Amino acid sequence: MNAVDAIERYLADSLSRCAVAEAGDLPTERARDGQPTLTSRGFRLHSAVNPMAEADQQLAEITDELRTAIRKADGGDFTILIFGPGLGYLLRSLQALLQEEHVECSVRVVCVEADPEVAKKALQLRVWESADVPVTWIVGNEALRSLSDMVSGPHFCITVTSGFRLNKESYEPLMASLMGRVAAERPMRILVPTPLYGGSLPTALHCAEAFREIGHQVELLDFSEYYGLFRLADSVTHDARHTRALQNLLTTFLAETVVARALDWRADLVWAVAQSPLLPPALQELRHEGIHSALWFVEDFRIFSYWRELAPYFDAVFTIQRGEFHDALRSLGVRNVMYLPCAANPRVHTPPVLTEEDQRQFGADVSFVGAGYHNRQSLFARLSLPGMKIWGNDWPKDCAVFSLVQENGRRVSTEETAKIYGASKINLNLHSSPHHEEVNPHGDFVNPRTFEIAACGAFQLVDHRAELGELFAAGDELAVFRSGREIAPLVKHYLTHEEERRDMAERARQRVLREHTYVHRMQTALRFCEERMPRLAQRQRGPSYVSTLKAAAADDAELLEFLSGFPEDQEITLDEIVSRIKVGSGTLSRAEGIFLLMKEFRDWGREKGVIQ
Amino acid sequence: MNAEHIVVVNFTRMGDLVQSGPFLRSLKAAHPRARLTTVVFNAFADVARRLPMVDDVVVFDVDRWVPLLDAGRGDLQSAYAEATDFLGDSRLSDVDVLYNLAHTPQSATLCALMRPRQALGRIRLDDGQMIVRGEWFNYLFSIMDERTFNPFNLVEICLRAGSGSGAAHALELRLSDEDRRAAARLLLEAGIRPDGRYVVFQPGASSRSRQWPPAYFAQLASLLHTRGFAMVVVGSPAEKPLAESIISLSHQQAVSLVGQTDVGTLAAVLEGAHRLVSNDTGTIHLAAAVGTPSIGIYLGPAAAKDTAPYGNGHVVIEADLPCAPCGYRDTCQTFSCHRRVTVDAVFRLCMANEQSLDETARTLAGMRVYRTQVDGRGEFSLKTLNDAVTGPDFALLDFYRIFWDNLLKAKPARADRLNAPRAEARPAWRQGAESLRTILESAERWLFALLEEARKPAADVRRLSSLLQGRIAVQNDLRRHAENFPQLSPVSRYLLVRLVSVRTGVLREHLEDMSSLLETYENAVALLTTASAVRITERREHVATA
Structure with missing residues (x-):
């Protein structure tokens, strides 16, 4: 077999073969131990010291999880996908592992490489062995599109960190699609307690919607209904200590409500966002009961500090800032920390349909939507942009720009916000700061508004943020200013370049749809949770209880009839089954009686402390 | 009604099971040709098998089944399958009459699933409604929380709820020679000769409020030792620390068989004993079933008139305090009733024989001392042996005894004795x-x-x-x-x-x-x-x- 044949036998299809055939050659480098390594687009794909040891270590971290997944395949076909394999060192480690283990499944490995040049080099060098386990490479973005058709049945995804990061945009949608399939097969039960009010309340709602869209079962605890009660504590007393005490009581009550519901519903995961009413004792109880919890802290950690008390009790914490924040979380003992930027919900944040009346009411050359934080008041006062409209609340009546504030600073709905974005030629987006006079030069995270304006297909002029470059292309998808001085010339330019504005806005929208929706974020978060929380990954839901009972009760006509009223594709608890039994109206069937009996003995066992 | 198959659901504990004996016996007497099946939890299967009047014992293995219902680790599918297997047992089919002696909703549901022709006690109707059927079962439920004016012993109520036959049936328990040999072996290994010169202590109870202090049991052991008696402490494995403290405080003048006896050996140990000294526990009914006289120390909410051993000649002591017996839900910081029952009094009652018992008891103060009596018609009563200051209003209890018998028509009316209260x-x-x-x-x-x-x-x-x-x-x-x-x-x-x-x-x-x-x-x-x-x-x- 010549070298070309040897390469071709690994390639999955003709698209992959074409991609490799047309690929250029990358120069090989040597690691300190003499093994080949590779640099692509300036990124080193493997360790410069010992690439094999690096791969062994990475595999060791996920070995347990992989073993469990293989065991669950129960002797059938099993596919292991390696995303961003680079030169394939991890493939070699994996082969060694599979040889050591007595694997009863019929395993095959698929290496998924978006970059044909990297794949070509890997196939030329072949650091892996020719072993019994079949290995296939699927190469190039064209071929990758058919990946999900190639994978059927149980599978396991491994991401090689450096290679994956290099072509993340290609891999993530593929993994999401595979995961969506997993979600449909093994849906999680995710409980989402919302905050009572504030900016993170809609975030919680968007998260819940995204989880549902991915295919999980979601129960929303909408605590916004309790906001009136929360405010009541403000109105009954002028003593701040009393107000605090009353509000703490309500928070404790709501936190316990989360625990009670999570236990009753047998949630797999409680997904909280910043300001969701959860307290350490409730989180400890969840942990004790084997229910995982995760927090998405969608606030500035430098301004709000309550994360210090809460974070250690969550099993995973997701943040919109990293670096210093992650160090602080780790020093508190939080092991599972992940950067998860804000996002948009394309169902809500979508290009608006504008009537003439909307255009008249909301249209402007320059608009701003948001609360009247100090830096905004100060900068906008100095800008003096004619025709600028400011929307939003918390603008003091005596501030210099109050004349620009529309409709007396009333709250604007999400729908109206989309209309404002769509009707404005330029949407100014200045991240809030209580400490600066204008742009916060050290601002890092990107606010939800950035994603929302983009998702609405609107053009925006946004202040520079450290994390912005990784999320959007400055100057190509949105216009960026670093100081107040830069705003006026940029406004002048973009007001006269409508087409440029439109194209940039469209590109930004496409970028959001491709990478920055809540669905993307929740997929990433759940993948991380499953990696770090073995119990979550191993949840044995399989076919639903109702469907297995149906299968097992083929000759029990009465039971079958009773079960026919329940959805087969959803996990359903004993309490849910019993709640459908109507006592006092018609004769109970034997099946109904047995379910009642099971619930009564279950309750009795719980009372005695024998079972959970 | 001429029943051929009677099922009694007996999801109760050891004491209640033994006390259900006269009820079962009366059913058997009323329906001599009927097959009598009892359903019990696995933990008490051995007790049920020793009830001589029972033909079949069906065991509901609650310790195996309930974990299948655990929300996290359970297996509902298997639980369902096992329930259907259980209900498929031929010994539970074609039931003419079913009595549910348990009070719980789950027992009522299980009874409904057996589809008996007639069911009494707490039951579920075909449409799922939960009711209590049978006049005396209604009565039993009406005294669950408040028993002050209940004139009947539990055994009497069950008898009335059953056939209503007026004959006396004693508590019974079947013992084999092997049980007796095993008990003798155990006693010998502990250094006790099975010659009847030993007293059995049952110091445990279902709650601390019902428990006579271990130090008192220890002092009693020392006193009895001076009269040549050996002392044997019995109880469940969880009561080992209690037994150890008695043995240690009595300077090793008692031995422990705690956790070493099954029902058969425990009953055989009791059978050979001079006396049992016990709190209100299942053991006291076991002793009554094997004919050994007991001294029952009824403390906290335990009431002699309700649950004293059903038989003749047992001594039951209560504290002579207005709060005794207290309510089931009362909490107490002082346990004054525990101290009212003195070691000396219990010792003297232990040493008294049938002739001297009344005389000995008459001199005792600070407590109420009763002797149990069952007449030829199975009527239970407590004979007051001393002058206590407090105690049940026996006149009112007598009134109620006749009142209920009249109203619920279990016994021939004796309205001539129905007098207005004081x-x-x-x-x-x-x-x-x-x-x-x-x-x-x-x-x-x-x-x-x-x-x-x-x-x-x-x-x-x-x-x-x-x-x-x-x-x-x-x-x-x-x-x-x-x-x-x-x-x-x-x-x-x-x-x-x-x-x-x-x-x-x-x-x-x-x-x-x-x-x-x-x-x-x-x-x-x-x-x-x-x-x-x-x-x-x-x-x-x-x-x-x-």
């Missing part, structure tokens, strides 16, 4: 009886209106359903009555249980049950009113004279 209580009594009558009258008016509406060819459904709500008003009136007139509360409580047991699914059944309830209610009011009682007495006298 003179000083009469005004309140009369007021309470009048109040009951007023509630009855309004209940009758309500039922009449309901019947009128129901009889109309085109009944107004809305009016009918609003009328049906009237039951709740009666219920509230009776609840208030029970609070306001404690001495008459047994009657209102009983009527309340009957009221919530009225079938609600079908209007005709609802009306039938309500009519029957109001009939009982009328009879109760008639019996309670002093004048009526006198009239009944007079009538009886006339009949007797004639």
Whole structure:
């Protein structure tokens, strides 16, 4: 077999073969131990010291999880996908592992490489062995599109960190699609307690919607209904200590409500966002009961500090800032920390349909939507942009720009916000700061508004943020200013370049749809949770209880009839089954009686402390 | 009714199971050809198999089944399958009469699933409604929380709930030679000769409030030792620390068989003993079943009149305190009742023989000392042996004994003995009886209106359903009555249980049950009113004279 044949036998299809055939050659480098390594687009794909040891270590971290997944395949076909394999060192480690283990499944490995040049080099060098386990490479973005058709049945995804990061945009949608399939097969039960009010309340709602869209079962605890009660504590007393005490009581009550519901519903995961009413004792109880919890802290950690008390009790914490924040979380003992930027919900944040009346009411050359934080008041006062409209609340009546504030600073709905974005030629987006006079030069995270304006297909002029470059292309998808001085010339330019504005806005929208929706974020978060929380990954839901009972009760006509009223594709608890039994109206069937009996003995066992 | 297959669901503990013996025996006597099956939890299967009158014991393995229902680690599918397997047991099919001696909702559901022809006790109807069926079962439920004026021993109530036969049946337990040999071996290994010169201690109890202090048991051991007795401590494995402390405090003058006995060996150890000294536990009923006299120390909420061993010649002691016995839900910081029962008194009662018992007891102060008696008709009573300051109102208890027997017609009426309560209580009594009558009258008016509406060819459904709500008003009136007139509360409580047991699914059944309830209610009011009682007495006298 010549070298070309040897390469071709690994390639999955003709698209992959074409991609490799047309690929250029990358120069090989040597690691300190003499093994080949590779640099692509300036990124080193493997360790410069010992690439094999690096791969062994990475595999060791996920070995347990992989073993469990293989065991669950129960002797059938099993596919292991390696995303961003680079030169394939991890493939070699994996082969060694599979040889050591007595694997009863019929395993095959698929290496998924978006970059044909990297794949070509890997196939030329072949650091892996020719072993019994079949290995296939699927190469190039064209071929990758058919990946999900190639994978059927149980599978396991491994991401090689450096290679994956290099072509993340290609891999993530593929993994999401595979995961969506997993979600449909093994849906999680995710409980989402919302905050009572504030900016993170809609975030919680968007998260819940995204989880549902991915295919999980979601129960929303909408605590916004309790906001009136929360405010009541403000109105009954002028003593701040009393107000605090009353509000703490309500928070404790709501936190316990989360625990009670999570236990009753047998949630797999409680997904909280910043300001969701959860307290350490409730989180400890969840942990004790084997229910995982995760927090998405969608606030500035430098301004709000309550994360210090809460974070250690969550099993995973997701943040919109990293670096210093992650160090602080780790020093508190939080092991599972992940950067998860804000996002948009394309169902809500979508290009608006504008009537003439909307255009008249909301249209402007320059608009701003948001609360009247100090830096905004100060900068906008100095800008003096004619025709600028400011929307939003918390603008003091005596501030210099109050004349620009529309409709007396009333709250604007999400729908109206989309209309404002769509009707404005330029949407100014200045991240809030209580400490600066204008742009916060050290601002890092990107606010939800950035994603929302983009998702609405609107053009925006946004202040520079450290994390912005990784999320959007400055100057190509949105216009960026670093100081107040830069705003006026940029406004002048973009007001006269409508087409440029439109194209940039469209590109930004496409970028959001491709990478920055809540669905993307929740997929990433759940993948991380499953990696770090073995119990979550191993949840044995399989076919639903109702469907297995149906299968097992083929000759029990009465039971079958009773079960026919329940959805087969959803996990359903004993309490849910019993709640459908109507006592006092018609004769109970034997099946109904047995379910009642099971619930009564279950309750009795719980009372005695024998079972959970 | 001539039953061929009777099932008794006995999801109770060891003591209750042993105490159900006379009830089972009376069923057997009333239906000599019937097959008697009892259903028990796995932990008490051995006790049930030793009840000689039982033909079949079906074991419900609750320790295996309940974990299958665990939300996290359970397996509902297997739980369902096992339940169907259990119900498929041929010994539970074709049931003529089923008695549920347990109180729990789950036992009622299980009974319904057996589809008996007739069911008594707490049961679920075909439509799922949970009710209590059977007059004496209603009575049993009415005294669950408040037993002050209950005149019956638990065994008597069960007997009345069953066949109602008036014969005496003792507690029974089957022992084999192997049980006796095993007990002798155990005793010998512990250094005790099985010659009847040993006293058995059962120091554990279901709660601390019922537990005579271990130090007292230890002192008692020392005193008994001086008279040449050996002491054997028995109990469950969890009671080992308790036994160890008694042995240590008594300077090793007692030995422990705690955790080493099964039901058979425990009963055989008791059988060979001089006496059992015990708190209110299952062991005391086991001793009664094997004919060993006991000294029962009834503390906290334990009441001698309710649960003293059913048999002749057992001694039961209560503290002579106005709070004794306390309520089930009362909490106590002082446990004064524990100290009232002195070591010396228990020692002297242990040493007394049948002849000297009454004399010995008469001198004891600070406690109430009773001797148990069962007459030829199976009637249980406590003979008061000393002059206690406090204690049950036996006159009122006597009244109620006759009242219930009359009302629920389990025994031949003995209305000649139905006297009004003590003179000083009469005004309140009369007021309470009048109040009951007023509630009855309004209940009758309500039922009449309901019947009128129901009889109309085109009944107004809305009016009918609003009328049906009237039951709740009666219920509230009776609840208030029970609070306001404690001495008459047994009657209102009983009527309340009957009221919530009225079938609600079908209007005709609802009306039938309500009519029957109001009939009982009328009879109760008639019996309670002093004048009526006198009239009944007079009538009886006339009949007797004639």
